[in-house]
Amino acid sequence: MNWALSLRLRLGALELDVDLEGDARPVALVGPNGAGKTTLLRTIVGAHRPDSGRIQMGDLSVFDARSGIDLPPEQRRIGYVPQGYGLFPHLRVLDNVAFGRPDLPRAERREMAREMLKDMGCEHLTARRPTTLSGGEMQRVALARALMVGPRMLLLDEPLSALDAVARRALRAYLTDYLRSRKLPALVVTHDARDVVALDARVYVVEDGRISQSGTIEALTEAPATPFVAAFFHGTVA
Amino acid sequence: MLGLLALPVVALVLGATPADLEAGLAHPLFGPALWRTAQTSLVSLGEVIALGTPLAWWLANSDGRGRRLVELLVDLPIVLPPAVVGIALLQAFGRQGLLGGQLEAMGVQIPFSVTAVVLAQIMVSAPFYIQSAAAAFRGVNPDLLLVARTLGQSRLGALLRVGLPLALPGLLSGAALAWARALGEFGATLLFAGNLPGATQTLPLAIYTALESDVRAALAIALVLAGISVVLLFGLRILPGVWRARASLSGTHEPEQQP
Numbered sequence: 001m002n003w004a005l006s007l008r009l010r011l012g013a014l015e016l017d018v019d020l021e022g023d024a025r026p027v028a029l030v031g032p033n034g035a036g037k038t039t040l041l042r043t044i045v046g047a048h049r050p051d052s053g054r055i056q057m058g059d060l061s062v063f064d065a066r067s068g069i070d071l072p073p074e075q076r077r078i079g080y081v082p083q084g085y086g087l088f089p090h091l092r093v094l095d096n097v098a099f100g101r102p103d104l105p106r107a108e109r110r111e112m113a114r115e116m117l118k119d120m121g122c123e124h125l126t127a128r129r130p131t132t133l134s135g136g137e138m139q140r141v142a143l144a145r146a147l148m149v150g151p152r153m154l155l156l157d158e159p160l161s162a163l164d165a166v167a168r169r170a171l172r173a174y175l176t177d178y179l180r181s182r183k184l185p186a187l188v189v190t191h192d193a194r195d196v197v198a199l200d201a202r203v204y205v206v207e208d209g210r211i212s213q214s215g216t217i218e219a220l221t222e223a224p225a226t227p228f229v230a231a232f233f234h235g236t237v238a
Numbered sequence: 239m240l241g242l243l244a245l246p247v248v249a250l251v252l253g254a255t256p257a258d259l260e261a262g263l264a265h266p267l268f269g270p271a272l273w274r275t276a277q278t279s280l281v282s283l284g285e286v287i288a289l290g291t292p293l294a295w296w297l298a299n300s301d302g303r304g305r306r307l308v309e310l311l312v313d314l315p316i317v318l319p320p321a322v323v324g325i326a327l328l329q330a331f332g333r334q335g336l337l338g339g340q341l342e343a344m345g346v347q348i349p350f351s352v353t354a355v356v357l358a359q360i361m362v363s364a365p366f367y368i369q370s371a372a373a374a375f376r377g378v379n380p381d382l383l384l385v386a387r388t389l390g391q392s393r394l395g396a397l398l399r400v401g402l403p404l405a406l407p408g409l410l411s412g413a414a415l416a417w418a419r420a421l422g423e424f425g426a427t428l429l430f431a432g433n434l435p436g437a438t439q440t441l442p443l444a445i446y447t448a449l450e451s452d453v454r455a456a457l458a459i460a461l462v463l464a465g466i467s468v469v470l471l472f473g474l475r476i477l478p479g480v481w482r483a484r485a486s487l488s489g490t491h492e493p494e495q496q497p
Contacts, residue, residue: 045388073387074395080388082381090403099399100389149389 003153003185007053009043016040016050016209024183028196030232031206037189038083040206041155044187045080046073057152079151083158085142087130093117093141094126100148116144136167143175154179154186160195172198193217193233205229250464254457262458270436271444271459278352278440279420282359286367286416291409294371295397298378316365323361324429331357331430354431355438359420367409367416374408375401414474418467 004021016036020027029037043050046062049070055063057078062071080086087096097113104112117123120140130138139159146154159175160168176198179186190196196203196217204214205228213225217233224230254262262268293312297305315323329335331348341348348354378401386396402409424442431438433447441463448456 042384045384047384072392073384074390074392076388078388080385082385084379084381086379086381086385088382088386088400088404090400099386102390102395145389 001058001152001185003057005044005053005055007040007043007050007055009039009048009050009053011039011048014039014209016043018204018206018209018211020187020204020211020214022185022187022202024185026179026186026188026199026201028199028201028203029187029189029206030191030193030196030203031212032228035206036209037206038157041080041082041157041187041189044155045078046071046076060152077149077152079146079149079154081139081142081146081154081156081159084162085130085138087133087138087142087145089130091130092126093122093128093130093133096130096141097145097148100145113144113148116148117141120144134167135163136171139163139171140174143178151184154184156186156188158189158191161191175199205232247464250457250460254454254461258454259458259461262455263462265448265452265455265458267435267439267444267448267455268459268462271439271441272462274352274355274436274438275421275440278355278359279417282356282363282420283413283417285356285360286364286420287409287413290364290368291371294368295375295401297368297372298375312365312368314365315361320362320423320425321429324358324426327354327358327361327426327430349430350432350434350438352431352438355427355440358426358430359423362423362426363416363420366419367412370412370415371405371409374405374412377408378404410477411474414470418470418474421463421466421470 002021002023004019006019007016009016014034014036016039018036018040029040031037039048042048044055050063050065052065053063054061054065057076061067061069062076062078063069088099091099094110094113094117097116098106098109101109101112114123114126117126120143122137122140122144125133125137125141130141133141143159156175160172163171172195178184179199188195188199188201195201201217202215203217203220205212205220205226207226207228213220213229220229221233224233293308297308297312318326328349330337331341331354332338333342333347333349348357382400382404383396386400387393391399422442423440424446427438427440428443428446433439433443435444435447439447441459445456445459445463448459
């Protein structure tokens with residue numbers, strides 16, 4: 001599936017003005033803190049209404065300012081894992097994952113959630129509370145939960161940043177395999193060039209609310225357009 | 239300072255013998271006033287929760303001048319002396335008051351009725367609930383509500399299934415505070431609802447009346463009221479902690495529920 005978005009949004013001091021597109025290959029979103037990466041993800045899932053632009057997922061318009069289309073978040077079917085994973089602390093792991101698909105009967109929802117957790121190698125966590133999980137476990141559970149709705153696309157905000165080195169490497173490999181085998185489009189915010197390399201992602205660099213450069217890792221490493229891009233990929237063997 | 243705070247309470251407890259207490263509980267004013275207090279304070283608490291929760295949610299999620307104005311209005315009854323609240327209620331709902339004409343046309347008379355007791359309690363207790371509930375809602379991570387929506391919940395669904403459960407400890411302590419305030423309401427009730435035994439007389443007013451004829455009875459009623467308040471205070475301070483401890487422990491010890 002191809003996706004494309006073109007957004008203009010003013011939110012407090014931040015002015016977002018970006019055009020991005022992609023297909024099944026993962027896209028990495030990099031940039032300094034406060035550049036607008038998280039705001040961009042939140043806008044795509046429907047938390048903020050852009051002043052103009054459109055968001056296209058395959059044949060479906062989830063937002064189009066010109067024709068007045070603005071699907072609410074619950075109808076966009078975009079999987080979203082925020083920073084800190086966003087697990088519901090009052091629900092057990094199984095009920096966190098089963099939370100999506102309120103259209104299904106409870107028993108069926110739970111069965112589906114159990115399967116989803118099994119796929120992730122997390123079936124032993126079903127009865128636990130999120131606060132008792134490790135970072136890597138939380139990330140897998142959050143991923144399983146996002147996948148419950150059969151998302152058109154996955155948005156992951158710094159999915160690996162809070163993990164220790166070992167968990168980080170394991171989850172990075174897992175995520176890479178998963179996205180590649182399912183051909184599920186993904187937009188991944190990261191501060192680590194190694195994530196970009198492992199995911200073999202196309203890169204968009206956001207600086208001060210705008211795309212300062214985009215392209216393959218090789219292209220950005222060879223000809224960085226800004227000091228940030230140069231510093232970000234410095235020392236990366238692409 | 240601590241001594242000053244504790245001394246009257248200690249004196250209250252030490253000053254009463256079990257015989258006093260028994261005599262007080264048998265006092266003719268006690269039963270009806272206890273019933274009236276329980277009834278009116280529970281009704282007012284229900285109204286405060288039903289009407290205050292949506293307002294608190296709105297306060298927690300809006301910005302700008304409108305919100306600040308509403309916050310001021312909500313806080314106003316806290317700083318107004320209860321006697322002033324009583325007069326203000328009379329000016330609004332009394333026969334000569336703002337709504338007096340309309341109410342009379344409908345055949346409704348509010349002052350010196352049980353409804354007046356409830357209205358006075360709502361006005362003085364609502365701010366405590368609304369403040370506490372708004373703070374609790376503000377503490378809910380907005381990312382969690384957004385995630386709930388991406389998982390198929392409507393705005394209301396996300397509020398009911400994620401916002402409310404996470405804010406619950408704050409809502410409960412706000413409700414307990416508001417209830418305690420309504421139980422003790424005296425000044426506004428006296429002016430707006432009167433002190434009619436068997437009709438509008440609540441426990442604080444019964445203490446006032448009993449004091450004129452029988453100090454022991456007043457003391458006994460005061461002890462009962464103090465007892466209820468202390469129980470509420472403990473519930474307020476201790477239950478949320480127990481709740482949290484249980485929630486974090488149960489994840490590792492309780493067997494998984496079968497669907």
